[in-house]
Amino acid sequence: MENKKDHQDTPELLEQLGSGSHSAFSLLFNRYKHRVYSNALLFTTSTNIAEEIVQDVFLQIWKSREKVAAVTDWDAYLFIITRNAVYRSLHAQAQQSKKHKAWQEQTADTEHEDNLLSTILEKDYNRLLQRAIQQLPPQQLQVYVLIRQQGLSRAEAADRLGLQPETVKRHLSLATRTIRSYCLLHLDLTPAIALLICMQVR
Numbered sequence: 001m002e003n004k005k006d007h008q009d010t011p012e013l014l015e016q017l018g019s020g021s022h023s024a025f026s027l028l029f030n031r032y033k034h035r036v037y038s039n040a041l042l043f044t045t046s047t048n049i050a051e052e053i054v055q056d057v058f059l060q061i062w063k064s065r066e067k068v069a070a071v072t073d074w075d076a077y078l079f080i081i082t083r084n085a086v087y088r089s090l091h092a093q094a095q096q097s098k099k100h101k102a103w104q105e106q107t108a109d110t111e112h113e114d115n116l117l118s119t120i121l122e123k124d125y126n127r128l129l130q131r132a133i134q135q136l137p138p139q140q141l142q143v144y145v146l147i148r149q150q151g152l153s154r155a156e157a158a159d160r161l162g163l164q165p166e167t168v169k170r171h172l173s174l175a176t177r178t179i180r181s182y183c184l185l186h187l188d189l190t191p192a193i194a195l196l197i198c199m200q201v202r
Contacts, residue, residue, distance in 0.1 A: 008024075008027065010028070010031075010074050011074070013027055013028050014028075014068055014069050014071060014074065015069055017061075017065045017068060017069060018065055018066050018068065018069020018070070019069075020065065025058075025061075025062055025065070028058075028061070029058050032078060032151075033054055033058070035078070035148075035151060036053065036054050036057050036058075036078070036082050037050050037051065037053075037054050038148075039082060039086075039148075040053040040054065040082070040085070040086055040089075042176055042180060043086055043090075043180075044086065044089060044090070049089055052089070053082070053085045053086060053089055056085045056088075056089075057078075057081055057082050057085050060081055060085070061081070075151075128183055129179070129183070131182070132178070132179040132182040132183055133145075133179065135178065135182055136175050136178060136179070139161070139163075139171055140171045140172075140174055140175040140178070141175070142161060143157055143161070143168050143171040143172050143175060144171075144172060144175040144176070144179075146160060146161070147168075147172055148172075148176075154168045154169055154172070
């Protein structure tokens with residue numbers, strides 16, 4: 001029998017989370033883990049790293065549960081903490097590479113460069129992503145918006161659009177590849193930063 005709690009609104013779950021409810025946290029985790037995972041996988045191309053990012057994101061949510069309860073725009077909040085988790089992961093990988101070490105040696109003030117990089121990301125990522133999304137064919141665009149930005153499942157999107165689930169799956173796969181390629185093609189930054197700038201969790 002279906003549990004009515006599964007259909008609780010997110011704001012209600014956040015309020016319960018703020019009071020330390022493990023069941024509310026579990027529902028939020030099950031409801032949004034796939035969104036976090038799919039975007040992390042898209043931009044890290046590693047299932048292990050994507051899974052670590054999911055754990056990192058929801059660990060931060062639990063640790064900050066009292067503050068999270070006051071969040072008014074959950075989608076934006078989830079986007080920010082997911083973006084930050086991906087950035088930390090990519091940054092950690094870059095630190096292990098010779099290219100990044102050389103880049104660090106040329107930097108007189110690492111903290112200043114980190115702040116500058118953060119400013120660049122904030123300024124450019126959304127504009128670039130929106131341009132990439134607008135390049136999609138109509139059906140791919142519809143599927144991407146419904147699943148990636150509105151949070152529908154593939155089955156729900158298929159029902160909404162009158163398509164077969166496998167067709168929706170194919171459109172989503174093509175759309176994400178197109179967006180990734182567009183972002184990498186139109187940026188002169190390092191691949192790790194390019195991937196992060198084109199990331200969107202909506």
